[in-house]
Amino acid sequence: MDVVTTTAVTVDLAARPVRDLNAALHAPDPAPRWRVVNPAGAHNVAVGVDAPVAVQIDGPVGYYCAGMNQRADVLVRGNAGTGLAENIMSGSVRITGSASQSVAASGCGGLVVVDGDTGARCGIALRGADVVVGGSVGHMSAFMAQAGRIVVCGDAGHSLGDSIYEARLYVRGAVASLGTDCVEKPMLGEHLAELAGLLTWAGRDEDPAAFRRYGSARRLYHFDSANHTAY
Amino acid sequence: MCGIAALQVRDPALRPRLGALLAGMTCRLVDRGPDAAGVAVYDEPGLLPAGWSNVSVLDPGRPDWPDAVAAALGAEVDVRHVGPTAVVRSRTTTAALAGAVRTAVPEATRIGRGRHAVTLKGVGLAADLTEAFGLDALGGTQGIAHTRMATESAVVASGSHPFSVDDDLCLVHNGSFSNHATVRRTLRRHGVEFDSDNDSEVAARFIGHRMAAGDTLTEALERVVGVFDGFYTLVVTTAGTLAVLRDPIACKPAVVAETAAWVAVASEYRALAELPGVETARIFEPEPGRVYTWTS
Numbered sequence: 236m237d238v239v240t241t242t243a244v245t246v247d248l249a250a251r252p253v254r255d256l257n258a259a260l261h262a263p264d265p266a267p268r269w270r271v272v273n274p275a276g277a278h279n280v281a282v283g284v285d286a287p288v289a290v291q292i293d294g295p296v297g298y299y300c301a302g303m304n305q306r307a308d309v310l311v312r313g314n315a316g317t318g319l320a321e322n323i324m325s326g327s328v329r330i331t332g333s334a335s336q337s338v339a340a341s342g343c344g345g346l347v348v349v350d351g352d353t354g355a356r357c358g359i360a361l362r363g364a365d366v367v368v369g370g371s372v373g374h375m376s377a378f379m380a381q382a383g384r385i386v387v388c389g390d391a392g393h394s395l396g397d398s399i400y401e402a403r404l405y406v407r408g409a410v411a412s413l414g415t416d417c418v419e420k421p422m423l424g425e426h427l428a429e430l431a432g433l434l435t436w437a438g439r440d441e442d443p444a445a446f447r448r449y450g451s452a453r454r455l456y457h458f459d460s461a462n463h464t465a466y
Numbered sequence: 467m468c469g470i471a472a473l474q475v476r477d478p479a480l481r482p483r484l485g486a487l488l489a490g491m492t493c494r495l496v497d498r499g500p501d502a503a504g505v506a507v508y509d510e511p512g513l514l515p516a517g518w519s520n521v522s523v524l525d526p527g528r529p530d531w532p533d534a535v536a537a538a539l540g541a542e543v544d545v546r547h548v549g550p551t552a553v554v555r556s557r558t559t560t561a562a563l564a565g566a567v568r569t570a571v572p573e574a575t576r577i578g579r580g581r582h583a584v585t586l587k588g589v590g591l592a593a594d595l596t597e598a599f600g601l602d603a604l605g606g607t608q609g610i611a612h613t614r615m616a617t618e619s620a621v622v623a624s625g626s627h628p629f630s631v632d633d634d635l636c637l638v639h640n641g642s643f644s645n646h647a648t649v650r651r652t653l654r655r656h657g658v659e660f661d662s663d664n665d666s667e668v669a670a671r672f673i674g675h676r677m678a679a680g681d682t683l684t685e686a687l688e689r690v691v692g693v694f695d696g697f698y699t700l701v702v703t704t705a706g707t708l709a710v711l712r713d714p715i716a717c718k719p720a721v722v723a724e725t726a727a728w729v730a731v732a733s734e735y736r737a738l739a740e741l742p743g744v745e746t747a748r749i750f751e752p753e754p755g756r757v758y759t760w761t762s
Contacts, residue, residue, distance in 0.1 A: 276736030295735050314749060316735060317719065335719065335751060354751050355716050373716070374754065 242268055243291070249273035253280055260284045260307075276316065281309050284326075301328040304345060317354075320347045323364050329437075336373065339366045342383065348437045355392065358385045361402050367437035377404055378414065386433050388441050396449055400456060404449040405430050407441060416455035420448045468627075468640040469495025469592075469613035470720070470733045472701045473741075474708045474762050475606070477727035480742075485510070485604030489596040491730070491737040492611040496592045498640075498733055499613030502626040503595045504587025506578060506636040508705065510606040513546070513553060513584045519560040521567050522585050522630075524623050525552040526574040539566035549598030550588040550623060551577065560633050575624045575661055580634035582607075582705040587626035607762055610703045612638040618646070618665040625662050629670035634705040637673065639666035640733055641697035641718045649693060669694060673702060687711045687757045699752075701731050709759045716754035723747040729760045 244266045246256045256271060260281060271292040274280050278297035281290050285305040292300070295313035305324040314332035323342040333351030340356070342364030349357075352370035361380035371389035378394075380402030390408035397414020403426070404417075413419075422444075430443040471491035475481050485507060492503060507513065514520045525547060532545040535554060539562060546553045552574075556563045560579050567576060578585025586599045592613045596602070612627035619625045628636040643649070646665035649672060654660070658671050669690060676686035683704055690700070691714060699718040702709045710731050712720055723730045723738045725747045730738055738744050752758050 275739035276734060278736075295739070297734060297736055314735065333750075335721075336716070355754070375715075 242266075243270040244268065245270045245272060247272050248275065248277055248280070253277050256280065257282060257284075260286070260288065260290070274313070278316070281307070284309070287326075295332070304328055314351070319349070320345075320364075323347060333370065338368075339364050342366070346436060352389065357387075358383070358402070361385065365433055365436075367433055367439065369439065371408065374411070375414070377402055377417075380404075384429070384433055386430065386437070386446070388439065396451070398455060399451045401451060403429070405433075405443075405446040406449065407446045410447075410449070413449065416452050417449055418452040420450050422446070422448045467498050467615045468638075468733070469498035469737070470638050470640050470699060470701050470731065471495060471612075471737050472608070472610040472638070472703065472708055472710075472731045474608040474729045474760055475727070476725075476729065476762060480727055481509075481607060482605040484606040484609055485601040487741060488609040488611055489601040490740050491732055492592045492596055492601075492613060494737045494739070495613045495733055499615040500591055501616045501621045502587070502589045502614040502623070503592040503612060504577075504585065504614075504626040504628055504638075505596070505599060505601060505609060505611040506583045506585040506628045506630055506703065507601075507604050507606045507609045508582045508634070508703070509608075510584065510604045513548075513604065514555060514582070517581070518555050518557055519563050519581050520553050520555045520579065520584055521560065521564045521576055522548075522551050522553045522578040523567060523571065523574040523576050524587075525550055526571050528571075531571045531574070534570035535563075535566050538570040539563060548586050548600065549595060551586045551599075553584055553586075577624070577626075577661075578628070578630035578636070579632070580630065580705070583630060583634045583636055583703070585628055585630040585636060587623055587628070589621060589623050589626065607706070608703060608708055610636050610638055610701055610708075618642050619663045622662075625664045627666060628703075629664070629667045631661075631667070631670045632674035632677070634703075635670070635674055635677070636703045637666065637670040638701050639669060640699045640720075641713065643668065643694050643696035643698065645695040665696075669698070669700065670702075683707060683709055684757050684759055691755050699733070707759055707761045709757060710752050711757050712752050712754050714755035716751075720752050721749060722752055722758070723749045724760075 269290040282302040284307040297316040299318040301309040311330035315334040319334045320328035321340040325345040327346040329348040336354035339347040341360040350369040355373035357372040357376040361383040363382040367386040374392035377396040381400040387406045393411040394414035396417030627638040630636045643665040646668040673686045697717040
């Protein structure tokens with residue numbers, strides 16, 4: 236996706252505050268294409284957008300970029316701080332660089348693609364969004380993730396998938412350690428097909444057969460009658 | 467929340483701009499810490515002539531105290547008032563100067579000491595304080611700065627960062643230590659004295675105590691991981707060295723940017739956004755629990 240065309244509305248964050256940008260994006264019937272320049276690590280760029288628009292941000296952004304995104308396609312050409320696409324509902328968020336911690340935290344739907352690496356807790360409490368990371372993810376990624384898929388083309392840090400519910404994890408590289416109740420699971424045909432679809436959707440060309448699958452052992456979130464005296 | 471900014475200059479041509487670059491970094495982090503701010507600058511001859519010692523204090527305000535310090539020291543001292551801070555300078559050893567300051571003006575909180583680093587701190591907004599310090603006009607080899615949002619102790623100048631408790635050793639902290647009282651008691655049993663109730667001072671004293679016992683800066687910081695409980699990003703400087711350490715959970719942020727001309731550490735990227743050449747810098751987040759050092 237590259238939305239830089241003559242029809243894009245350009246907003247220069249060196250000249251206007253982020254609130255102006257976000258207010259314009261929240262207005263009824265916003266222009267379909269936006270280009271944001273000079274973000275300089277500003278927080279809250281393009282948060283809360285709920286419209287079928289394309290937003291390209293040229294440069295690094297701070298915290299919570301594209302948070303709560305609905306329907307919009309947001310592209311960041313640069314790095315991102317904490318909470319990229321947190322609570323994303325639909326649409327897509329892609330960054331060409333790396334992102335800090337808590338990418339797509341509690342995201343419910345849509346696609347988040349990070350071409351570089353992420354910090355800790357990528358996909359924490361994920362509730363249905365899909366996350367594809369071209370590089371590696373930090374520790375405690377997919378913590379308590381309930382639904383959705385996380386694809387990691389590089390390595391995963393310590394305690395991957397700790398206390399995970401039903402999110403599905405695909406990792407191509409090394410996993411430093413698995414968190415409590417997270418286990419490796421067999422890669423069946425349906426999983427290869429699902430992963431191939433996600434990689435294609437994210438515009439990546441890795442071989443699905445090179446990935447391993449991880450998920451919940453389901454020992455943690457069911458009550459066990461044998462332990463009833465402990466409850 | 468607090469804001470951390472540190473800059474080590476590799477290209478000597480950038481040294482005259484150190485203060486201005488650091489001031490810009492610090493002021494862009496003011497909303498992480500609007501309560502107080504402070505800075506330490508290394509090797510700025512305008513603040514501290516080469517070969518001299520300095521002890522900086524929160525200005526005690528009463529007249530004639532510099533004469534009392536000179537009398538206690540038995541040597542000439544030169545005092546420069548920089549914002550709310552007074553920098554006491556002499557040609558003696560730092561230890562002798564610090565002892566004389568303590569004897570002559572015991573009510574003055576000593577906030578920094580060394581033969582390379584000068585520490586300046588106060589209460590209020592970073593923009594006001596960096597202007598009061600004249601930071602824009604200062605040069606140097608490296609600098610470290612902090613904007614404070616107070617959590618563990620009062621908003622007073624003695625609780626501002628950096629904490630400089632041994633010669634040229636400066637520490638800034640984003641986070642909070644939950645066992646600082648325990649560590650403080652342990653250090654007191656070893657004869658370590660404290661200037662404030664601040665949790666971050668305990669970390670600075672701990673590192674100073676360990677380095678006095680023979681640890682390298684890296685070794686002392688590695689001990690911090692085992693001894694201190696809490697959340698922290700620490701940036702620690704000694705003469706010529708800049709170090710960063712995040713707690714093993716990495717709750718608190720840090721971004722490192724590195725070019726051939728400089729290396730910088732900040733809480734957020736936006737503090738780095740105006741550094742020359744940042745667009746081509748190698749940028750990364752320090753891994754949790756790992757000590758990083760850079761030596762100029």
